[in-house]
Amino acid sequence: MRLAIVQVGEPVLRQAGKTLTPAEIVSPEVQQLIELMRETMRQAPGVGLAAPQIGLSLQLAVIEDTAENAATERTPVPFHVIANPRLEVGPEIVEFYEGCLSVEGYQAIVPRARSVRVHALDHNGESIVIDASGWYARILQHEIDHLGGTLYIDRMRTRTLATARNFSRYWAGVPIEEVLATLEKKVEKSAT
Ligand code: ZN
Secondary structure, three states, rough: OOOOOOOOOOOHHOOOOOOOHHHHHOOOHOOOOHHHHHHHHOOOOEEEEEHHHHHOOEEEEEEEEOOHHHHEEEEEEEEEEEEEEEEEEOOEEEEEEEOOOOOOEEEEEEEEEEEEEEEEEOOOOOEEEEEEEEEEHHHHHHHHHHHOOHHHOOOHHHHOEEEHHHHHHHOOOHHHHHHHHHHHHHOOOOOO
């Protein structure tokens, strides 16, 4: 079964989710919700899904990535759950295109920390610490943003926003620095 993914403009995407107790996390209701979120994420398909995206204002997200890409420091991440996460970001910033299942059909360049540490509860309601870098760190930042009511469009380089079709047509494969140089260059005023 696949849950409906709400789209930008839905108020729940702009609210901070409610935290869950360990007892709530291991309850049959939340365990079933996690299963449904896993199926919904896989069918979308996506690499992460946060509870607000299915209309529930909870501090709960699922993550799974099977892809690999050296350019974006992307490596497979097994399925896992984070609840009530607290994020610490490293100093180095990296820029890549990013999209969101709740902002269907668009992509934009988003600066994010290259490495993060996340304190959270797992699917058993137990405390975990995740040290991540590269694409996984980006996924974590994106999902944790959702749990606080923030979307990537709040952080994106606005001039790089593109439809999926135009991204493929004009920007796919173009180095990020070149995209930024092209789209964000200062327009020099002609002397008159
Ligand atoms: Zn998203």
